[in-house]
Amino acid sequence: xxxxxxxPRDDGPAGVRNYVAVIPTSxxxxxxxxxIADRSAENVRATPxxxxxxxxxxxxxxxxxxxxxxxxxPNVGAALVVGLGTEATDVxxxxxxxxxxxxxxxxxxxxxxxxxxxxxxxxxxxARSLREGISGARREERDADELVFAVxxxxxxxxxxxxxxxxxxxxxxxxxxxxxxxxFSETPExxxxxxVLAERCADEAVRERLLDRVERREATAExxxxxxxxxxxxxxxxxxxxxxxxxxxxxxxSKGGTTPVRxxxxxxxxxxxGGGLVLMDTPGYDIESVVGKVAxxxxxxxxxxGRGSTTGNPLAPVIKVTGNPKTAxxxxxxxDVDASDVIDGEPIDAVGERIYETLLxxxxxxxxxxxxxxLEEFAVNELQPNELASLRGDA
Amino acid sequence: xxxxxLGDAGLHMTAQDNVVTAIDxxxxxxxxxxxxxxxxxxxxxxxxxxxxxxxxxxxxxxxxYGETIGEAVEPIAPGEWVHTHNCExxxxxxxxxxxxxxxx
Amino acid sequence: xxxxxxxxxxxxSTPSFDAYRRADxxxxxRNRVLVVPSVICSHIVAERIAESExxxxxxxHDHGCGQIGxxxxxxxxxxxxxxRNPNVAGATVVGLGCEHLQSGPFADRVAESxxxxxxxxxxxxxxxxxxxxxxxxxxxxxxxxxxxxDRADATLADLTVGVVSSDLEESTRTVADPLxxxxxxxxxxxxxxxxxxxTDRLAAHRDAAADRAATAxxxxxxxxxxxxxxxxxxxxxxxxxxxxDAPFDEIVGAWGSASVDELVPYGGRxxxxxxxxxxxxxxxFEEAATALAAAGASIVVHVTAxxxxxxxxxxxxLKVTGNETTAEALADDIDLDAHTADVDAVLDExxxxxxxxxxxxxxxxxxxxxxxxxxxxx
Numbered sequence: 078x079x080x081x082x083x084x085p086r087d088d089g090p091a092g093v094r095n096y097v098a099v100i101p102t103s104x105x106x107x108x109x110x111x112x113i114a115d116r117s118a119e120n121v122r123a124t125p126x127x128x129x130x131x132x133x134x135x136x137x138x139x140x141x142x143x144x145x146x147x148x149x150x151p152n153v154g155a156a157l158v159v160g161l162g163t164e165a166t167d168v169x170x171x172x173x174x175x176x177x178x179x180x181x182x183x184x185x186x187x188x189x190x191x192x193x194x195x196x197x198x199x200x201x202x203x204a205r206s207l208r209e210g211i212s213g214a215r216r217e218e219r220d221a222d223e224l225v226f227a228v229x230x231x232x233x234x235x236x237x238x239x240x241x242x243x244x245x246x247x248x249x250x251x252x253x254x255x256x257x258x259x260x261f262s263e264t265p266e267x268x269x270x271x272x273v274l275a276e277r278c279a280d281e282a283v284r285e286r287l288l289d290r291v292e293r294r295e296a297t298a299e300x301x302x303x304x305x306x307x308x309x310x311x312x313x314x315x316x317x318x319x320x321x322x323x324x325x326x327x328x329x330x331s332k333g334g335t336t337p338v339r340x341x342x343x344x345x346x347x348x349x350x351g352g353g354l355v356l357m358d359t360p361g362y363d364i365e366s367v368v369g370k371v372a373x374x375x376x377x378x379x380x381x382x383g384r385g386s387t388t389g390n391p392l393a394p395v396i397k398v399t400g401n402p403k404t405a406x407x408x409x410x411x412x413d414v415d416a417s418d419v420i421d422g423e424p425i426d427a428v429g430e431r432i433y434e435t436l437l438x439x440x441x442x443x444x445x446x447x448x449x450x451x452l453e454e455f456a457v458n459e460l461q462p463n464e465l466a467s468l469r470g471d472a
Numbered sequence: 473x474x475x476x477x478l479g480d481a482g483l484h485m486t487a488q489d490n491v492v493t494a495i496d497x498x499x500x501x502x503x504x505x506x507x508x509x510x511x512x513x514x515x516x517x518x519x520x521x522x523x524x525x526x527x528x529x530x531x532x533x534x535x536x537y538g539e540t541i542g543e544a545v546e547p548i549a550p551g552e553w554v555h556t557h558n559c560e561x562x563x564x565x566x567x568x569x570x571x572x573x574x575x576x
Numbered sequence: 577x578x579x580x581x582x583x584x585x586x587x588x589s590t591p592s593f594d595a596y597r598r599a600d601x602x603x604x605x606r607n608r609v610l611v612v613p614s615v616i617c618s619h620i621v622a623e624r625i626a627e628s629e630x631x632x633x634x635x636x637h638d639h640g641c642g643q644i645g646x647x648x649x650x651x652x653x654x655x656x657x658x659x660r661n662p663n664v665a666g667a668t669v670v671g672l673g674c675e676h677l678q679s680g681p682f683a684d685r686v687a688e689s690x691x692x693x694x695x696x697x698x699x700x701x702x703x704x705x706x707x708x709x710x711x712x713x714x715x716x717x718x719x720x721x722x723x724x725x726d727r728a729d730a731t732l733a734d735l736t737v738g739v740v741s742s743d744l745e746e747s748t749r750t751v752a753d754p755l756x757x758x759x760x761x762x763x764x765x766x767x768x769x770x771x772x773x774x775t776d777r778l779a780a781h782r783d784a785a786a787d788r789a790a791t792a793x794x795x796x797x798x799x800x801x802x803x804x805x806x807x808x809x810x811x812x813x814x815x816x817x818x819x820x821d822a823p824f825d826e827i828v829g830a831w832g833s834a835s836v837d838e839l840v841p842y843g844g845r846x847x848x849x850x851x852x853x854x855x856x857x858x859x860x861f862e863e864a865a866t867a868l869a870a871a872g873a874s875i876v877v878h879v880t881a882x883x884x885x886x887x888x889x890x891x892x893x894l895k896v897t898g899n900e901t902t903a904e905a906l907a908d909d910i911d912l913d914a915h916t917a918d919v920d921a922v923l924d925e926x927x928x929x930x931x932x933x934x935x936x937x938x939x940x941x942x943x944x945x946x947x948x949x950x951x952x953x954x
Contacts, residue, residue: 104862104944104946105861105862105882105884105885105886105944107944108886108942108943108944109942112942127638127862127946129813129860130814130860130882131813131814132813133813161882161883161884161885162882163882163883187885187906188883188902188905188906189905191905191906191907191908192885192905192906192907192908192909192940193885193886193908193909193937193940193942194908194940195908197940197942232672232673232674234520235519235520236520239475239483239485239493239495239520243473243475243485246473247473265954269561269563270539272563273539294954297952297954298954300951301645301646301647301951301952301954302645303645303954305954306563315555315556317520318493318494318518318519318520318521318522318555319520320522320534320541320542320554320555320556320559320561321541321542321559321560321561321562321563322561322563323539323540323541323542323561323562323563324536324537324541324542327536327537327539327541328537331473331537335473360952360953360954361953361954362953362954363617364616364617364638365953384673384674384699385672385673385674385698385699386617386672386674387617387621387672387698387703387704388617404699407699407702407703408698408699408702408703409703410702410703410704410705410706411698411703411704419475419483420477420483420495421477421495422477422480424474424475424476425473425474425475426474426475450704450705451620452620452704453620454616454617454619454620456616456638458953460952461949461951461952464952
């Protein structure tokens, strides 16, 4: 059994980082949350987003689940929840959910603090004290089966499906073999290969749920006048060598490896620990998709990119993997693993082993390129009117 | 997934695949050893594009990643470039998926 | 609605201020270099570039990736017109390299519209560090050029003023909106262009709203917007839900009494010259302020009962509240208490802000930036 040095938590698996999360409940409170984190020490991180003060209920529920999930991620030691004070989502709603996991949580109302400047001052003080509270945490040796490893692909090109994705998939297979959880999402990218995933589902219930989620995403796109199935591969993809949607999607899903699909969860729903390969139903939009998985409890993210996406996440280290030798060279400062060796003849499995080693090292504290540069994009998927109508069945 | 490079030219994702993916811009005449024979490219094939390892008739499955990625719609010879001109999706269109008898 | 104090001629001696005259003839009250990321993935680099230069601001948004069709068009139109805002002296466009809204072509379109623009992209530059460096150098050049911007004496009549009332609380409807509405009337009388947001109020009052239009064409557009939104009950946000609870006139007090002579789409540009423009934007502050800025407003007046305190990177925002608790709790974040201010106070404040006095939100410096979405993420 492989191991890593992680921070033990009262509930659930160990964290690979030890952060104070500053979580705003609305778009209005987000700049204050960011200002607090900017003024505070390095391990105080904000999660700004764009949810309004009074959204439709289903939208609000999903965002609340996401924020509570983010605050309860194993990498978070304590949390500060910030609101204006008049939002439909009360700071206490999120704070209580996070506190129930045994974490220290403080709340801050901009109105009660006396305005923006006063709130930033008070928030910085609260963040400082929360930080002190978690500063005694120490890493100890933990089994790899405590890891929930999220995989994402963005900025794909011809190399993604033949080098970076299969190599990351090989790393997922290793983690699953060691008893951990590997997860990928971006449901629109299953389309064309959903039958393959369906065959790999561990039981009928999972299979049905998977096919249902794929159908819903396709229906949502149709409402926008987008034919997800007919429009793939794109002209750019075809120029790069992708002939059919099956080929493209098989290349995409190869990033999850070859083990049976044990489940599929909804956006920001909790991912099982020690759960094998579990999918999450998310849009293809990278930032929202990564946030969904982090809200579900993923401690580490691997992000494959052909052309060179440089994004990170405030609460989970993002390992950048590219199979494109030009990208590996040009964006060397923003890439963690060069998987283009597959194209030179290195066995996929060997590159997969390298990625697994990187996963364990990063889990143990080694910083990724995105972390070193504080690249930490954050966005929460917000259900929009036609999605809500579609969910209600009256689209 | 194994991913073996054949002849320094084509990446064979799994043993079941009947195509390889070019890992460089390949010139006509490039030789790819496969299953005891030498497959020779009868045209130039760009990086990332596919080359047939065996002969295929219209309707035959094109296999990559160990799965069907489409079917031949023209006769294809070993060493021939495989792409949108001779290979089409089986699942890209809802009507075809229905004909396959599967629930999309 | 309270009776306006004084008449237009009483205000002919409106004080003038030193403003910025742009190449297209429009008048700005700030002189900023706008760093605009074409996609969310480059927004942190864009923010770092803006931080390197004092007169630079950033418009970081959540979009550009996973957007298609109308959504994509709206984002692009909005960003383009923001670069054309009269407060903007020049723009640095920052891209990633693989997104739909590619920074190179977008920068070309910005240049074609007459804005001084520079461009950089993460993948082309060779990484985030290199891109920050390149972008900072470009922004410094733009800032240096901005220092030579044309100045001219101007009055409020030369400005485009944006107005958004972001809720329908009682204090807003009965105190703050009427005050702002009177100020809007005074501005239009003096010859200013006023742009108002909040078309989420139209669905519940389609006839009354159409009656506010100056022409049949505008009336038609107003009806179309109302009908579009009426097709989505139950999904609507707070203002739309409450709009039906009161007569139309009571829920658009901040718009004043003039007829609407044009309706522009979200992210679209308003005409100049005296009159009233309605922009197709929800009432939510962050989205509305962006729409008003894209329309060409150089100052925005924001009525807020809650006391939403954030400003906007492109335009100074004047916060007005009629809610006494808010006026007290957020005294440092509110510019005008509608209970104690009159129309002259509003116009005086606008004049001071136009002349360079920072608003409360410019003092604390925290801004929000959002673009309205048409559809879901894919």
